Amino acid sequence: xxxxxxxxxxxxxxxxxxxxxxxxxxxxxxxxxxxxxxxxxxxxxxxxxxxxxxxxxxxxxxxxxxxxxxxxxxxxxxxxxxxxxxxxxxxxxxxxxxxxxxxxxxxxxxxxxxxxxxxxxxxxxxxxxxxxxxxxxxxxxxxxxxxxxxxxxxxxxxxxxxxxxxxxxxxxxxxxxxxxxxxxxxxxxxxxxxxxxxxxxxxxxxxxxxxxxxxxxxxxxxxxxxxxxxxxxxxxxxxxxxxxxxxxxxxxxxxxxxxxxxxxxxxxxxxxxxxxxxxxxxxxxxxxxxxxxxx
Ligand SMILES: [Zn+2]
Ligand SMILES: [Zn+2]
Numbered sequence: 001x002x003x004x005x006x007x008x009x010x011x012x013x014x015x016x017x018x019x020x021x022x023x024x025x026x027x028x029x030x031x032x033x034x035x036x037x038x039x040x041x042x043x044x045x046x047x048x049x050x051x052x053x054x055x056x057x058x059x060x061x062x063x064x065x066x067x068x069x070x071x072x073x074x075x076x077x078x079x080x081x082x083x084x085x086x087x088x089x090x091x092x093x094x095x096x097x098x099x100x101x102x103x104x105x106x107x108x109x110x111x112x113x114x115x116x117x118x119x120x121x122x123x124x125x126x127x128x129x130x131x132x133x134x135x136x137x138x139x140x141x142x143x144x145x146x147x148x149x150x151x152x153x154x155x156x157x158x159x160x161x162x163x164x165x166x167x168x169x170x171x172x173x174x175x176x177x178x179x180x181x182x183x184x185x186x187x188x189x190x191x192x193x194x195x196x197x198x199x200x201x202x203x204x205x206x207x208x209x210x211x212x213x214x215x216x217x218x219x220x221x222x223x224x225x226x227x228x229x230x231x232x233x234x235x236x237x238x239x240x241x242x243x244x245x246x247x248x249x250x251x252x253x254x255x256x257x258x259x260x261x262x263x264x265x266x267x268x269x270x271x272x273x274x275x276x277x278x279x280x281x282x283x284x285x286x287x288x289x290x291x292x293x294x295x
Contacts (some may be wrong), residue, residue, distance in 0.1 A: 020284060024078065024291035025059040032057055032194040032294040034218060034256065037074035038066075039286030041224045041261035042096040049074050049288055050096035051259055053198065053220065056080075056291075057170060057191055065089045065187060065198050068096040072103045074288055082108035087165040087172060090116035091200035092184035093123050096259075102133055102140040109146030115164045115174060117156040117183035125183075126153045154185045159208045175212055177202035180236040188212060194294045196220070199246075201259065204238030210249045218294050219252035220286075222259030226271055240271040244278025255279060258286035 021028075024035040033056040040048025049070025055063040061080035067090065075082075082105070090098050093116070119125030124132065130151055134144040154162050156176035165172040169192045177186040179201045186209060188197040197213040198220045213219060225237035238246070247255050257275070262268035268285075275283065284292055 020293070021291040022289065024054065025056045026291050026293070028293040028295070030194055030293050030295035031059075032191050032196070034196060034220070034292045034294055035078055036256070036258060036286045036288060036290045036292070037078060038068050038070050039258045039260055039288050039290070040070070040096075041222065041259040042094065043261055047288075048260060051091075051222070054078060054080055055189060055196070060084045062167070062170065063087045063089060063172065063189065066091055066097045067099070067101045067104055069099050071100040075104060077289060082110045085110060085112050086167050088112055088114045089164065089172065089174070089185075089187050090114065090126070091186070091198065092117060092179060092182050093129055094182065094201065097201070098129070102143055105143050105147060106140075111148040113150040113152055113165050115152040115154055115185070117154055117176075117185050120181065120183050122181065123183050126151055156183045156185060159206065161212060175209070176206075177209060178205045179203065180232070182236070186212065188216065196294050201236060202238060203236060204242035204246055210246060213250045213252065215251050215253075217253040218256055218292065219247055219250065219254070220256045220258055221247070223257050223271055223275070224259055224261040226262070226267060227274055240274035241278050244275045247279040247281065252281065254282045254284065256284045256286055256292055260286060
């Protein structure tokens with residue numbers, strides 16, 4: 001079987017790279033770092049965990065975005081501490097973004113704000129999701145005694161921007177993203193002069209999202225579809241050209257490619273080429289545990 005590192009070099013040769021370390025927190029120009037816990041999507045992810053990200057501020061792990069499968073192992077490897085986490089920001093309730101939450105909290109417990117979307121006929125709201133896990137009759141009620149959750153729901157029925165969490169210099173906002181009929185939230189985090197946005201899974205069909213992510217230093221995109229993707233993948237996920245156009249229109253300083261579900265290294269390389277045709281700024285291809293400076 002081909003080792004993932006064997007195709008990392010040609011992929012990296014194709015894109016610009018920026019300051020990245022194998023471990024967070026690192027000592028760089030900025031006090032804000034993004035650590036990718038899971039750079040994969042729901043399938044075809046090889047050795048990648050599903051979606052999850054940590055934001056380190058002043059060397060402390062403050063925000064966890066998403067908790068897909070594999071997050072627990074990566075979180076432990078990162079040596080982050082759940083007692084430092086002030087916000088768990090869930091984008092949506094597809095399992096590759098939220099399934100590992102109980103495992104994460106089983107031994108750590110925690111006292112934090114947790115955010116997620118309103119529900120629909122097919123998907124739970126944040127409140128019913130949490131109740132089904134940790135409520136009186138929840139599947140993991142055994143964890144609930146260790147938790148002090150402060151749930152915060154982002155209304156995704158319109159395009160309103162909602163303040164999700166504020167702590168000192170940290171401001172987190174959320175708004176809806178178009179992910180087929182799946183209620184889903186995109187997040188933007190501003191910390192002093194630094195900013196980072198998480199697109200979540202989306203098809204890129206809502207131009208008003210561009211204003212929300214305008215001028216971010218780092219834009220984390222979820223690249224699952226190829227240019228010729230059809231069916232559910234094409235309906236739910238933006239094509240590489242759409243991601244590139246979005247990043248260019250938003251004047252994003254740096255794009256981090258994640259939620260990688262390409263069927264082969266060649267497909268990933270092709271998709272990155274299309275992205276580069278549409279966005280001329282620096283691009284980093286996500287790897288689990290990679291630490292990226294936000295500056
Ligand atoms: Zn996903
Ligand atoms: Zn999804």
